[in-house]
Amino acid sequence: MSIEEIIEAKIKPRLVEAFGRQTGNALITEATLAYVSTDGSEGERVAAFINAIRFDERVINTWGDEVAAVEADEWFSLLRPYLESEEEAESARILDGRAMAEEVREEIVAAVGEFEDKHGFAPTIAVVRAGDDPASVSYGKMIRRSFEDAGMHFVLHELPGTSDQDQIIDVVTRLNAQRNINGIMVQEPLPREIDDIAVKAAIRPEKDADGVNPINAGRLAQADPVGRQGAVKDYLVPATPLGGLEMLTRAGITIDGAHAVVVGRSNIVGRPMSFLLMQHHATVSMCHSHTRPLGSVTRGADILCVAVGVAELIKADMVKPGAVVIDFGFNKKGDKWVGDVDFDEVKKVAGAITPVPGGTGSMTNVMLMRNVLEAAERQVQRRRK
Numbered sequence: 001m002s003i004e005e006i007i008e009a010k011i012k013p014r015l016v017e018a019f020g021r022q023t024g025n026a027l028i029t030e031a032t033l034a035y036v037s038t039d040g041s042e043g044e045r046v047a048a049f050i051n052a053i054r055f056d057e058r059v060i061n062t063w064g065d066e067v068a069a070v071e072a073d074e075w076f077s078l079l080r081p082y083l084e085s086e087e088e089a090e091s092a093r094i095l096d097g098r099a100m101a102e103e104v105r106e107e108i109v110a111a112v113g114e115f116e117d118k119h120g121f122a123p124t125i126a127v128v129r130a131g132d133d134p135a136s137v138s139y140g141k142m143i144r145r146s147f148e149d150a151g152m153h154f155v156l157h158e159l160p161g162t163s164d165q166d167q168i169i170d171v172v173t174r175l176n177a178q179r180n181i182n183g184i185m186v187q188e189p190l191p192r193e194i195d196d197i198a199v200k201a202a203i204r205p206e207k208d209a210d211g212v213n214p215i216n217a218g219r220l221a222q223a224d225p226v227g228r229q230g231a232v233k234d235y236l237v238p239a240t241p242l243g244g245l246e247m248l249t250r251a252g253i254t255i256d257g258a259h260a261v262v263v264g265r266s267n268i269v270g271r272p273m274s275f276l277l278m279q280h281h282a283t284v285s286m287c288h289s290h291t292r293p294l295g296s297v298t299r300g301a302d303i304l305c306v307a308v309g310v311a312e313l314i315k316a317d318m319v320k321p322g323a324v325v326i327d328f329g330f331n332k333k334g335d336k337w338v339g340d341v342d343f344d345e346v347k348k349v350a351g352a353i354t355p356v357p358g359g360t361g362s363m364t365n366v367m368l369m370r371n372v373l374e375a376a377e378r379q380v381q382r383r384r385k
């Protein structure tokens, strides 16, 4: 029902019943005038409509103040559901990572089936973990579940937290040589004294499931813009920024020609995200902890991607009205998880925004699966040459 229909069906008959047809109609006409002549939100205009009746002399004289207040409350509750849907329409479009991840997952399940029919085996990821960091343990379990549910294989290589660098690199080197392993991921954090760069460099680039090897990072940095055939190909990109790009694409956001601002320059999220956006023809600005003032740069963004690790750092006044906001942050605040963007405030300004949880985080896992499937396809093709 529209607001006009509610007034016609519920409020007008009540006024006609209480004050007669002529006065009832006159009250509605005067209240409608108050509605149209009020500036502000739909809620403010509806309040002007109801108050014009509630405080009318004829109404107070007949009903008294108390009954008039009760009637007005009832009309507000009748109109509230309509107003809430209006408010929702005024706030940002929520980019639902869970729904998009499910779409990607279904595509992967179909592609894995075809791959297996064609080549006689399903792709396999090997996950290497040194130590028992609880977050890594549960992330590992999640990877296992999602790979196995999609028809792929998962093998775990657990090493003690006391392992040294050579022992970890040994495991990686063996996995590099195993034909049945198509993707390798070394979980972080690694024990403190281990040089993570050396471990990442030890993963064969073709099997580097999360795109952390410097050769893959370099290839991404040197890759041609989309639509231009360059020499750089067959590289793997970290799953999290790949998921951010996938969300933009699936949501139909125009990247070409947009001003994209990326906050955070880590090798795993911010930096590769900036290269992906540039590859898709955005003009990219990078921000980090030395950017001052941060808001003056972020306010210029048509597409704002944030990967900082500071709860709700990005406030509404740092966002251009109508901007698309991709929040990679995942931070504990009290007993709930929040992003790097103040979701409740920013959604009132932005044109589209990813929630936390249920945004970019949901995409990471499926992009990891897609990477391993792609890696397996390239490995099969290479063996045939």
Ligand SMILES: NC(=O)c1ccc[n+]([C@@H]2O[C@H](COP(=O)([O-])OP(=O)(O)OC[C@H]3O[C@@H](n4cnc5c(N)ncnc54)[C@H](OP(=O)(O)O)[C@@H]3O)[C@@H](O)[C@H]2O)c1
Pocket: 240, 263, 264, 265, 266, 267, 268, 269, 270, 287, 288, 289, 290, 291, 294, 307, 308, 309, 310, 313, 328, 329, 330, 331, 360, 361, 364
């Ligand atoms: N969605 C996912 O699947 C996923 C995956 C990975 C990470 N994450 C989340 O993404 C967030 C970032 O992770 P990360 O690994 O990229 O973090 P990181 O390696 O700690 O990098 C943080 C980046 O943010 C910058 N920064 C810190 N404080 C800042 C400030 N006040 N203003 C502007 N820039 C600031 C840092 O600048 P400097 O370079 O100057 O130090 C750095 O470049 C975390 O919340 C993490 O949990 C999510």
